[in-house]
Amino acid sequence: MSQVQLAKQLRVSCESCSLSELCLPRGLTVQEISQLDDYIERPRKLDPNTQIYQPGDKFFGFYAVRSGGVKTYLTKKTGEQQILGFHLPGEIFGLDGMEHNSHRCYASTMDNTSYCTIPFEKLDELCAELPDLRIQVYKLLGHEINCDHSHQLLLGQQTAHERLATFLLSISSRFKHRGFSPTSFMLPMSRHDIACYLGIAVETVSRLFKSFQQQGIVKINRKQVDILNMDLLTGLVANCEESDSL
Amino acid sequence: MSQVQLAKQLRVSCESCSLSELCLPRGLTVQEISQLDDYIERPRKLDPNTQIYQPGDKFFGFYAVRSGGVKTYLTKKTGEQQILGFHLPGEIFGLDGMEHNSHRCYASTMDNTSYCTIPFEKLDELCAELPDLRIQVYKLLGHEINCDHSHQLLLGQQTAHERLATFLLSISSRFKHRGFSPTSFMLPMSRHDIACYLGIAVETVSRLFKSFQQQGIVKINRKQVDILNMDLLTGLVANCEESDSL
Protein backbone atom coordinates (compact mmCIF):
# COMPACT_ATOMS: atom_id res chain seq x y z
CA MET A 1 0.00 0.00 0.00
CA SER A 2 1.38 3.41 -0.87
CA GLN A 3 1.90 6.04 1.76
CA VAL A 4 -0.85 8.09 0.22
CA GLN A 5 -3.34 5.23 0.31
CA LEU A 6 -2.38 4.49 3.89
CA ALA A 7 -2.91 8.10 4.81
CA LYS A 8 -6.32 8.06 3.20
CA GLN A 9 -7.38 4.95 5.05
CA LEU A 10 -6.23 6.33 8.38
CA ARG A 11 -7.89 9.59 7.68
CA VAL A 12 -11.16 7.82 7.12
CA SER A 13 -10.87 6.07 10.44
CA CYS A 14 -10.15 9.32 12.26
CA GLU A 15 -11.73 11.92 10.08
CA SER A 16 -15.06 11.98 11.85
CA CYS A 17 -13.41 11.07 15.10
CA SER A 18 -13.29 13.47 17.95
CA LEU A 19 -9.59 13.01 18.39
CA SER A 20 -8.90 14.30 14.92
CA GLU A 21 -8.15 17.67 16.44
CA LEU A 22 -5.42 16.01 18.38
CA CYS A 23 -3.76 13.70 15.91
CA LEU A 24 -4.50 14.70 12.35
CA PRO A 25 -3.56 18.32 11.84
CA ARG A 26 -0.32 20.21 12.22
CA GLY A 27 1.75 18.26 9.75
CA LEU A 28 2.16 14.96 11.47
CA THR A 29 3.61 12.48 8.97
CA VAL A 30 1.64 9.51 7.74
CA GLN A 31 3.72 7.25 9.90
CA GLU A 32 3.15 9.39 12.94
CA ILE A 33 -0.58 9.35 12.42
CA SER A 34 -0.46 5.63 11.99
CA GLN A 35 1.40 5.19 15.25
CA LEU A 36 -1.14 7.21 17.19
CA ASP A 37 -4.05 5.62 15.42
CA ASP A 38 -3.00 2.19 16.63
CA TYR A 39 -3.58 3.15 20.22
CA ILE A 40 -6.96 4.75 19.95
CA GLU A 41 -9.68 2.53 21.24
CA ARG A 42 -12.61 2.40 18.88
CA PRO A 43 -15.96 3.88 19.77
CA ARG A 44 -18.12 2.70 22.62
CA LYS A 45 -21.80 3.42 22.65
CA LEU A 46 -23.71 4.49 25.74
CA ASP A 47 -27.34 5.28 26.62
CA PRO A 48 -28.41 8.71 27.82
CA ASN A 49 -27.66 9.59 31.44
CA THR A 50 -24.97 6.97 31.85
CA GLN A 51 -22.04 7.70 34.11
CA ILE A 52 -18.67 7.39 32.40
CA TYR A 53 -16.53 8.09 35.44
CA GLN A 54 -16.80 9.61 38.88
CA PRO A 55 -14.43 11.11 41.45
CA GLY A 56 -11.82 8.61 42.53
CA ASP A 57 -11.96 6.52 39.37
CA LYS A 58 -8.62 5.67 37.85
CA PHE A 59 -7.45 7.96 35.06
CA PHE A 60 -6.91 6.00 31.86
CA GLY A 61 -6.63 8.75 29.35
CA PHE A 62 -8.54 11.25 27.28
CA TYR A 63 -12.03 10.76 25.91
CA ALA A 64 -13.26 12.14 22.64
CA VAL A 65 -16.93 12.50 21.85
CA ARG A 66 -18.00 11.11 18.46
CA SER A 67 -21.75 11.59 18.74
CA GLY A 68 -24.22 12.68 21.36
CA GLY A 69 -22.97 14.79 24.25
CA VAL A 70 -21.26 14.53 27.59
CA LYS A 71 -21.32 16.73 30.68
CA THR A 72 -18.63 16.91 33.36
CA TYR A 73 -19.60 18.18 36.80
CA LEU A 74 -18.77 18.54 40.47
CA THR A 75 -21.36 18.25 43.22
CA LYS A 76 -21.95 19.70 46.65
CA LYS A 77 -22.72 17.24 49.40
CA THR A 78 -26.27 18.51 49.34
CA GLY A 79 -26.57 17.25 45.79
CA GLU A 80 -26.49 20.44 43.74
CA GLN A 81 -24.24 20.00 40.78
CA GLN A 82 -22.04 22.51 39.04
CA ILE A 83 -21.60 21.53 35.45
CA LEU A 84 -18.05 22.33 34.39
CA GLY A 85 -18.42 21.74 30.71
CA PHE A 86 -20.54 20.35 27.91
CA HIS A 87 -18.63 18.20 25.44
CA LEU A 88 -20.03 17.99 21.94
CA PRO A 89 -18.96 15.71 19.10
CA GLY A 90 -15.35 16.44 18.24
CA GLU A 91 -14.46 17.63 21.71
CA ILE A 92 -12.23 16.11 24.38
CA PHE A 93 -12.84 15.53 28.08
CA GLY A 94 -11.28 13.63 30.96
CA LEU A 95 -8.40 16.02 31.64
CA ASP A 96 -9.38 16.35 35.28
CA GLY A 97 -7.71 13.02 35.99
CA MET A 98 -4.20 14.11 35.07
CA GLU A 99 -3.15 15.67 38.36
CA HIS A 100 -3.55 12.66 40.63
CA ASN A 101 -4.05 9.86 38.13
CA SER A 102 -7.63 9.69 39.30
CA HIS A 103 -10.65 11.71 38.34
CA ARG A 104 -11.91 14.64 40.37
CA CYS A 105 -15.28 15.13 38.77
CA TYR A 106 -18.14 13.19 37.23
CA ALA A 107 -18.70 12.61 33.55
CA SER A 108 -21.96 11.34 32.15
CA THR A 109 -23.80 11.21 28.86
CA MET A 110 -26.71 13.50 28.07
CA ASP A 111 -27.90 11.54 25.05
CA ASN A 112 -27.10 8.41 23.10
CA THR A 113 -23.38 8.92 22.93
CA SER A 114 -20.33 7.27 21.43
CA TYR A 115 -16.74 8.11 22.13
CA CYS A 116 -13.15 6.97 21.59
CA THR A 117 -10.47 6.78 24.22
CA ILE A 118 -6.75 7.18 23.97
CA PRO A 119 -4.66 5.73 26.79
CA PHE A 120 -2.58 8.43 28.41
CA GLU A 121 0.52 6.30 28.83
CA LYS A 122 0.67 5.54 25.14
CA LEU A 123 0.05 9.16 24.26
CA ASP A 124 2.84 10.22 26.57
CA GLU A 125 5.28 7.73 25.02
CA LEU A 126 4.49 9.07 21.58
CA CYS A 127 4.94 12.58 22.87
CA ALA A 128 8.54 11.80 23.67
CA GLU A 129 9.17 11.14 19.99
CA LEU A 130 6.79 13.50 18.24
CA PRO A 131 7.30 17.20 18.95
CA ASP A 132 4.25 18.15 16.92
CA LEU A 133 2.05 15.84 18.93
CA ARG A 134 3.44 17.37 22.10
CA ILE A 135 2.43 20.81 20.89
CA GLN A 136 -1.05 19.49 20.13
CA VAL A 137 -1.39 18.17 23.65
CA TYR A 138 -0.25 21.49 25.13
CA LYS A 139 -2.79 23.33 23.01
CA LEU A 140 -5.51 20.93 24.08
CA LEU A 141 -4.73 21.52 27.75
CA GLY A 142 -4.36 25.24 27.20
CA HIS A 143 -7.76 25.28 25.55
CA GLU A 144 -9.35 23.56 28.53
CA ILE A 145 -7.75 26.11 30.86
CA ASN A 146 -8.95 29.04 28.78
CA CYS A 147 -12.48 27.65 28.58
CA ASP A 148 -12.51 27.25 32.34
CA HIS A 149 -11.37 30.85 32.73
CA SER A 150 -14.17 32.13 30.53
CA HIS A 151 -16.61 30.09 32.55
CA GLN A 152 -15.27 31.70 35.73
CA LEU A 153 -15.85 35.14 34.26
CA LEU A 154 -19.38 34.12 33.34
CA LEU A 155 -20.18 32.73 36.77
CA GLY A 156 -18.56 35.56 38.68
CA GLN A 157 -19.48 38.69 36.76
CA GLN A 158 -22.33 38.15 34.33
CA THR A 159 -26.04 38.65 34.89
CA ALA A 160 -28.49 35.84 34.15
CA HIS A 161 -29.30 37.31 30.69
CA GLU A 162 -25.67 37.60 29.81
CA ARG A 163 -24.98 34.05 30.94
CA LEU A 164 -27.74 32.55 28.84
CA ALA A 165 -26.82 34.61 25.79
CA THR A 166 -23.15 33.68 26.19
CA PHE A 167 -24.17 30.05 26.42
CA LEU A 168 -26.23 30.15 23.22
CA LEU A 169 -23.43 31.89 21.36
CA SER A 170 -20.91 29.34 22.56
CA ILE A 171 -23.00 26.39 21.42
CA SER A 172 -23.69 28.15 18.13
CA SER A 173 -20.04 28.80 17.37
CA ARG A 174 -19.09 25.26 18.27
CA PHE A 175 -21.69 23.81 15.90
CA LYS A 176 -20.46 26.20 13.23
CA HIS A 177 -16.87 25.10 13.81
CA ARG A 178 -17.89 21.47 13.19
CA GLY A 179 -19.66 22.39 9.96
CA PHE A 180 -23.24 22.55 11.22
CA SER A 181 -25.66 25.45 11.13
CA PRO A 182 -24.82 28.12 13.68
CA THR A 183 -28.39 29.42 13.72
CA SER A 184 -30.52 26.28 13.87
CA PHE A 185 -29.65 23.38 16.10
CA MET A 186 -30.84 20.96 18.77
CA LEU A 187 -29.58 21.40 22.29
CA PRO A 188 -28.32 18.08 23.63
CA MET A 189 -28.89 19.04 27.26
CA SER A 190 -31.92 19.62 29.49
CA ARG A 191 -33.01 22.95 30.98
CA HIS A 192 -31.81 21.64 34.29
CA ASP A 193 -28.32 21.07 32.90
CA ILE A 194 -28.25 24.51 31.32
CA ALA A 195 -29.17 25.99 34.69
CA CYS A 196 -26.48 24.00 36.49
CA TYR A 197 -23.89 25.08 33.96
CA LEU A 198 -24.83 28.74 34.26
CA GLY A 199 -25.22 28.77 38.03
CA ILE A 200 -28.85 29.92 37.91
CA ALA A 201 -32.25 28.27 38.60
CA VAL A 202 -34.15 26.23 36.02
CA GLU A 203 -37.07 28.62 36.33
CA THR A 204 -34.81 31.50 35.38
CA VAL A 205 -33.72 29.66 32.25
CA SER A 206 -37.37 29.23 31.24
CA ARG A 207 -38.22 32.84 31.91
CA LEU A 208 -35.23 34.14 30.00
CA PHE A 209 -35.87 31.91 27.00
CA LYS A 210 -39.37 33.33 26.96
CA SER A 211 -38.05 36.86 27.23
CA PHE A 212 -35.54 36.30 24.41
CA GLN A 213 -38.37 34.98 22.24
CA GLN A 214 -40.56 37.98 22.98
CA GLN A 215 -37.73 40.23 21.89
CA GLY A 216 -37.51 38.31 18.61
CA ILE A 217 -33.96 37.20 19.28
CA VAL A 218 -34.57 33.46 19.10
CA LYS A 219 -37.28 30.92 18.46
CA ILE A 220 -37.23 28.04 20.88
CA ASN A 221 -39.27 24.88 20.81
CA ARG A 222 -38.21 22.40 23.43
CA LYS A 223 -34.63 21.61 22.47
CA GLN A 224 -34.80 23.12 18.99
CA VAL A 225 -33.13 26.52 18.86
CA ASP A 226 -33.32 28.99 15.98
CA ILE A 227 -31.36 32.16 16.31
CA LEU A 228 -33.36 34.83 14.50
CA ASN A 229 -31.22 37.85 15.19
CA MET A 230 -27.59 37.14 15.87
CA ASP A 231 -26.77 40.83 16.32
CA LEU A 232 -29.28 41.26 19.11
CA LEU A 233 -27.98 38.12 20.79
CA THR A 234 -24.41 39.32 20.51
CA GLY A 235 -25.55 42.67 21.85
CA LEU A 236 -26.66 41.03 25.07
CA VAL A 237 -23.09 40.08 25.86
CA ALA A 238 -21.44 43.12 24.32
CA ASN A 239 -19.97 44.25 27.59
CA CYS A 240 -18.81 40.89 28.79
CA GLU A 241 -15.63 39.53 27.32
CA GLU A 242 -12.84 41.71 26.13
CA SER A 243 -11.34 39.15 23.84
CA ASP A 244 -13.01 37.07 21.14
CA SER A 245 -14.89 33.96 22.13
CA LEU A 246 -13.26 30.56 22.33
CA MET B 1 32.99 19.09 41.82
CA SER B 2 31.33 15.87 42.88
CA GLN B 3 27.84 15.02 41.78
CA VAL B 4 26.65 15.37 45.34
CA GLN B 5 28.15 18.82 45.70
CA LEU B 6 26.68 19.86 42.41
CA ALA B 7 23.29 18.64 43.50
CA LYS B 8 23.56 20.60 46.70
CA GLN B 9 24.47 23.78 44.90
CA LEU B 10 21.61 23.45 42.46
CA ARG B 11 19.27 22.62 45.23
CA VAL B 12 20.21 25.82 46.99
CA SER B 13 19.52 27.83 43.89
CA CYS B 14 16.11 26.23 43.41
CA GLU B 15 15.16 25.16 46.89
CA SER B 16 13.28 28.29 47.77
CA CYS B 17 12.32 28.81 44.17
CA SER B 18 8.78 28.51 43.06
CA LEU B 19 9.68 26.13 40.29
CA SER B 20 10.99 23.59 42.73
CA GLU B 21 7.68 21.81 42.52
CA LEU B 22 8.34 21.37 38.86
CA CYS B 23 11.98 20.43 38.65
CA LEU B 24 13.26 19.09 41.95
CA PRO B 25 11.06 16.25 43.08
CA ARG B 26 10.14 12.92 41.55
CA GLY B 27 13.60 11.47 41.24
CA LEU B 28 15.11 13.59 38.54
CA THR B 29 18.83 12.87 38.38
CA VAL B 30 21.39 15.47 39.31
CA GLN B 31 22.22 15.93 35.68
CA GLU B 32 18.61 16.39 34.75
CA ILE B 33 18.14 19.03 37.41
CA SER B 34 21.24 20.77 36.21
CA GLN B 35 19.94 20.86 32.65
CA LEU B 36 16.67 22.44 33.67
CA ASP B 37 18.31 24.81 36.08
CA ASP B 38 20.39 26.31 33.28
CA TYR B 39 17.31 27.61 31.55
CA ILE B 40 15.53 29.20 34.44
CA GLU B 41 15.81 32.94 34.40
CA ARG B 42 16.75 34.31 37.77
CA PRO B 43 14.35 36.40 39.81
CA ARG B 44 13.00 39.74 38.74
CA LYS B 45 11.63 42.14 41.28
CA LEU B 46 8.51 44.22 40.77
CA ASP B 47 6.60 46.87 42.72
CA PRO B 48 3.04 46.32 43.88
CA ASN B 49 0.28 46.68 41.25
CA THR B 50 2.59 46.19 38.33
CA GLN B 51 1.29 44.45 35.25
CA ILE B 52 3.29 41.42 34.20
CA TYR B 53 1.36 40.61 31.05
CA GLN B 54 -1.97 41.30 29.44
CA PRO B 55 -4.19 39.70 26.79
CA GLY B 56 -2.40 39.48 23.47
CA ASP B 57 1.10 39.49 24.92
CA LYS B 58 3.41 36.85 23.56
CA PHE B 59 3.65 33.67 25.62
CA PHE B 60 7.23 33.07 26.73
CA GLY B 61 6.76 30.42 29.34
CA PHE B 62 5.76 29.75 32.89
CA TYR B 63 6.22 32.12 35.80
CA ALA B 64 6.92 31.05 39.34
CA VAL B 65 6.36 33.35 42.30
CA ARG B 66 9.27 33.58 44.74
CA SER B 67 7.93 36.26 47.07
CA GLY B 68 4.94 38.56 47.22
CA GLY B 69 1.84 37.60 45.29
CA VAL B 70 0.32 37.73 41.82
CA LYS B 71 -3.27 37.78 40.59
CA THR B 72 -4.46 36.68 37.17
CA TYR B 73 -7.76 38.06 35.90
CA LEU B 74 -10.12 38.66 33.02
CA THR B 75 -12.17 41.83 32.62
CA LYS B 76 -15.52 42.80 31.22
CA LYS B 77 -15.55 45.75 28.86
CA THR B 78 -17.24 47.74 31.58
CA GLY B 79 -14.17 47.27 33.71
CA GLU B 80 -15.27 44.69 36.30
CA GLN B 81 -12.60 42.12 36.75
CA GLN B 82 -12.95 38.47 37.55
CA ILE B 83 -9.89 37.27 39.36
CA LEU B 84 -9.07 33.76 38.18
CA GLY B 85 -6.42 32.94 40.70
CA PHE B 86 -4.10 34.20 43.40
CA HIS B 87 -0.54 32.96 43.08
CA LEU B 88 1.47 32.78 46.27
CA PRO B 89 5.18 32.09 46.67
CA GLY B 90 5.96 28.67 45.30
CA GLU B 91 3.11 28.68 42.81
CA ILE B 92 3.08 28.82 39.04
CA PHE B 93 1.11 31.03 36.65
CA GLY B 94 1.08 31.96 32.98
CA LEU B 95 -0.49 28.78 31.65
CA ASP B 96 -3.21 30.74 29.89
CA GLY B 97 -0.78 31.53 27.09
CA MET B 98 -0.28 27.95 25.97
CA GLU B 99 -3.25 27.58 23.66
CA HIS B 100 -2.49 30.36 21.21
CA ASN B 101 1.06 31.26 22.17
CA SER B 102 -0.31 34.50 23.51
CA HIS B 103 -1.89 35.34 26.81
CA ARG B 104 -5.64 35.51 27.33
CA CYS B 105 -5.73 37.18 30.69
CA TYR B 106 -3.95 39.80 32.78
CA ALA B 107 -1.36 39.10 35.42
CA SER B 108 -0.23 41.70 37.93
CA THR B 109 1.50 41.89 41.26
CA MET B 110 -0.38 42.58 44.48
CA ASP B 111 2.70 43.35 46.53
CA ASN B 112 6.46 43.66 46.19
CA THR B 113 6.99 40.53 44.18
CA SER B 114 9.82 38.53 42.69
CA TYR B 115 9.53 35.63 40.29
CA CYS B 116 11.51 33.33 38.00
CA THR B 117 10.60 32.40 34.47
CA ILE B 118 11.25 29.28 32.49
CA PRO B 119 11.06 29.57 28.70
CA PHE B 120 8.48 27.18 27.33
CA GLU B 121 10.51 26.13 24.31
CA LYS B 122 13.40 25.01 26.45
CA LEU B 123 11.09 23.22 28.83
CA ASP B 124 9.47 21.43 25.92
CA GLU B 125 12.82 20.33 24.53
CA LEU B 126 13.77 18.88 27.89
CA CYS B 127 10.41 17.16 28.06
CA ALA B 128 11.30 15.17 25.01
CA GLU B 129 14.22 13.64 26.87
CA LEU B 130 13.01 13.51 30.45
CA PRO B 131 9.89 11.41 31.07
CA ASP B 132 9.77 12.44 34.72
CA LEU B 133 9.78 16.09 33.82
CA ARG B 134 6.96 15.45 31.37
CA ILE B 135 4.92 13.91 34.16
CA GLN B 136 5.63 16.96 36.32
CA VAL B 137 4.36 19.26 33.61
CA TYR B 138 1.19 17.22 33.16
CA LYS B 139 0.56 17.34 36.89
CA LEU B 140 1.11 21.06 36.92
CA LEU B 141 -1.42 21.58 34.15
CA GLY B 142 -3.81 19.11 35.72
CA HIS B 143 -3.57 21.03 38.97
CA GLU B 144 -4.46 24.28 37.27
CA ILE B 145 -7.47 22.61 35.67
CA ASN B 146 -8.66 21.16 38.96
CA CYS B 147 -8.25 24.49 40.74
CA ASP B 148 -10.28 26.16 38.03
CA HIS B 149 -12.99 23.53 38.44
CA SER B 150 -13.20 24.12 42.18
CA HIS B 151 -13.44 27.82 41.51
CA GLN B 152 -16.33 27.18 39.14
CA LEU B 153 -18.15 25.21 41.83
CA LEU B 154 -17.58 28.07 44.26
CA LEU B 155 -18.82 30.73 41.86
CA GLY B 156 -21.78 28.73 40.64
CA GLN B 157 -23.16 27.02 43.73
CA GLN B 158 -21.88 28.52 46.95
CA THR B 159 -23.42 31.27 49.07
CA ALA B 160 -21.38 34.31 50.02
CA HIS B 161 -20.51 32.83 53.46
CA GLU B 162 -19.40 29.59 51.91
CA ARG B 163 -17.27 31.41 49.37
CA LEU B 164 -15.44 33.47 51.92
CA ALA B 165 -14.91 30.49 54.22
CA THR B 166 -13.65 28.39 51.32
CA PHE B 167 -11.29 31.19 50.39
CA LEU B 168 -9.82 31.45 53.90
CA LEU B 169 -9.38 27.68 54.10
CA SER B 170 -7.66 27.62 50.73
CA ILE B 171 -5.18 30.32 51.69
CA SER B 172 -4.61 28.64 55.04
CA SER B 173 -3.84 25.26 53.55
CA ARG B 174 -1.53 26.75 50.98
CA PHE B 175 0.47 28.59 53.65
CA LYS B 176 0.59 25.36 55.62
CA HIS B 177 1.82 23.48 52.58
CA ARG B 178 4.73 25.92 52.26
CA GLY B 179 5.65 25.53 55.90
CA PHE B 180 3.98 28.63 57.34
CA SER B 181 1.34 28.87 60.02
CA PRO B 182 -2.09 27.80 58.77
CA THR B 183 -3.86 29.81 61.45
CA SER B 184 -2.05 33.13 61.46
CA PHE B 185 -1.05 34.89 58.28
CA MET B 186 -1.13 38.12 56.27
CA LEU B 187 -3.39 38.29 53.24
CA PRO B 188 -1.45 39.64 50.29
CA MET B 189 -4.55 40.95 48.54
CA SER B 190 -7.01 43.79 49.12
CA ARG B 191 -10.68 43.40 50.06
CA HIS B 192 -11.47 44.46 46.53
CA ASP B 193 -9.42 41.61 45.10
CA ILE B 194 -11.02 39.10 47.45
CA ALA B 195 -14.42 40.30 46.29
CA CYS B 196 -13.45 40.02 42.63
CA TYR B 197 -12.13 36.53 43.16
CA LEU B 198 -15.29 35.39 44.95
CA GLY B 199 -17.73 37.12 42.64
CA ILE B 200 -19.30 39.19 45.42
CA ALA B 201 -19.27 42.89 46.42
CA VAL B 202 -16.53 44.43 48.57
CA GLU B 203 -19.14 45.46 51.12
CA THR B 204 -20.23 41.87 51.46
CA VAL B 205 -16.66 40.83 52.20
CA SER B 206 -16.48 43.43 54.98
CA ARG B 207 -19.80 42.41 56.46
CA LEU B 208 -18.97 38.71 56.40
CA PHE B 209 -15.55 39.23 57.98
CA LYS B 210 -17.33 41.09 60.76
CA SER B 211 -19.89 38.32 61.09
CA PHE B 212 -17.18 35.64 61.23
CA GLN B 213 -15.45 37.62 63.97
CA GLN B 214 -18.64 37.97 65.99
CA GLN B 215 -19.07 34.21 65.84
CA GLY B 216 -15.54 33.81 67.20
CA ILE B 217 -14.35 31.99 64.10
CA VAL B 218 -11.56 34.38 63.17
CA LYS B 219 -9.84 37.53 64.30
CA ILE B 220 -9.15 39.96 61.51
CA ASN B 221 -7.17 43.14 61.62
CA ARG B 222 -6.72 44.68 58.20
CA LYS B 223 -4.74 42.03 56.35
CA GLN B 224 -3.75 40.01 59.40
CA VAL B 225 -5.88 36.90 59.77
CA ASP B 226 -5.98 34.61 62.80
CA ILE B 227 -8.17 31.57 62.57
CA LEU B 228 -9.47 30.98 66.09
CA ASN B 229 -11.72 28.01 65.45
CA MET B 230 -10.83 25.92 62.45
CA ASP B 231 -13.70 23.50 63.04
CA LEU B 232 -16.29 26.24 62.87
CA LEU B 233 -14.69 27.58 59.72
CA THR B 234 -14.66 24.14 58.15
CA GLY B 235 -18.25 23.73 59.23
CA LEU B 236 -19.26 26.68 57.08
CA VAL B 237 -18.25 24.81 53.95
CA ALA B 238 -19.24 21.35 55.17
CA ASN B 239 -21.78 20.89 52.43
CA CYS B 240 -19.74 22.25 49.60
CA GLU B 241 -17.12 20.01 48.11
CA GLU B 242 -17.43 16.29 48.04
CA SER B 243 -13.74 15.64 47.68
CA ASP B 244 -10.88 16.96 49.77
CA SER B 245 -9.51 20.41 49.11
CA LEU B 246 -6.75 21.09 46.64
Place this chain on the structure above:
DNA sequence: TTGTGAAAATGACATGGGTCAAGTGTATAA
Protein backbone atom coordinates in the same frame (compact mmCIF):
# COMPACT_ATOMS: atom_id res chain seq x y z
C1' DT C 1 3.07 65.75 64.39
C1' DT C 2 -0.35 66.72 61.14
C1' DG C 3 -2.44 66.32 56.52
C1' DT C 4 -4.03 63.61 52.69
C1' DG C 5 -5.87 59.99 50.02
C1' DA C 6 -7.02 55.42 49.57
C1' DA C 7 -8.95 51.33 51.70
C1' DA C 8 -12.22 49.50 54.58
C1' DA C 9 -16.41 49.57 57.27
C1' DT C 10 -21.12 50.76 58.06
C1' DG C 11 -25.95 51.95 57.24
C1' DA C 12 -30.14 52.45 54.40
C1' DC C 13 -32.38 50.88 50.68
C1' DA C 14 -33.41 48.36 46.22
C1' DT C 15 -33.79 44.32 43.32
C1' DG C 16 -32.39 40.26 40.59
C1' DG C 17 -33.17 36.06 40.75
C1' DG C 18 -34.17 32.21 44.08
C1' DT C 19 -37.88 29.35 46.18
C1' DC C 20 -42.19 27.27 46.40
C1' DA C 21 -46.37 25.75 44.46
C1' DA C 22 -49.30 24.90 40.75
C1' DG C 23 -50.02 24.10 36.16
C1' DT C 24 -49.11 22.40 31.18
C1' DG C 25 -47.10 19.84 27.70
C1' DT C 26 -45.00 15.65 25.71
C1' DA C 27 -42.88 11.24 25.14
C1' DT C 28 -43.05 6.46 26.31
C1' DA C 29 -45.44 2.20 27.70
C1' DA C 30 -49.33 -0.62 28.40
Place this chain on the structure above:
DNA sequence: TTATACACTTGACCCATGTCATTTTCACAA
Protein backbone atom coordinates in the same frame (compact mmCIF):
# COMPACT_ATOMS: atom_id res chain seq x y z
C1' DT D 1 -55.83 5.18 22.80
C1' DT D 2 -55.07 6.29 27.32
C1' DA D 3 -52.18 6.46 31.47
C1' DT D 4 -48.11 7.96 33.66
C1' DA D 5 -44.22 10.33 34.64
C1' DC D 6 -41.10 13.66 33.84
C1' DA D 7 -39.57 17.99 31.77
C1' DC D 8 -40.78 22.37 31.33
C1' DT D 9 -43.42 26.65 32.23
C1' DT D 10 -45.69 30.11 34.89
C1' DG D 11 -47.00 32.96 38.83
C1' DA D 12 -46.52 34.85 43.57
C1' DC D 13 -43.56 35.96 47.01
C1' DC D 14 -39.28 37.02 49.38
C1' DC D 15 -34.52 37.21 50.72
C1' DA D 16 -29.53 37.39 50.06
C1' DT D 17 -26.83 40.35 48.22
C1' DG D 18 -25.97 44.40 45.39
C1' DT D 19 -25.88 49.54 45.20
C1' DC D 20 -25.23 54.01 46.89
C1' DA D 21 -23.86 57.28 50.37
C1' DT D 22 -21.30 58.27 54.34
C1' DT D 23 -18.00 57.63 57.89
C1' DT D 24 -13.90 55.65 59.87
C1' DT D 25 -9.33 53.90 59.75
C1' DC D 26 -4.80 53.59 58.31
C1' DA D 27 -0.39 54.30 55.74
C1' DC D 28 2.60 57.48 54.37
C1' DA D 29 4.45 61.98 53.15
C1' DA D 30 5.47 66.56 54.30
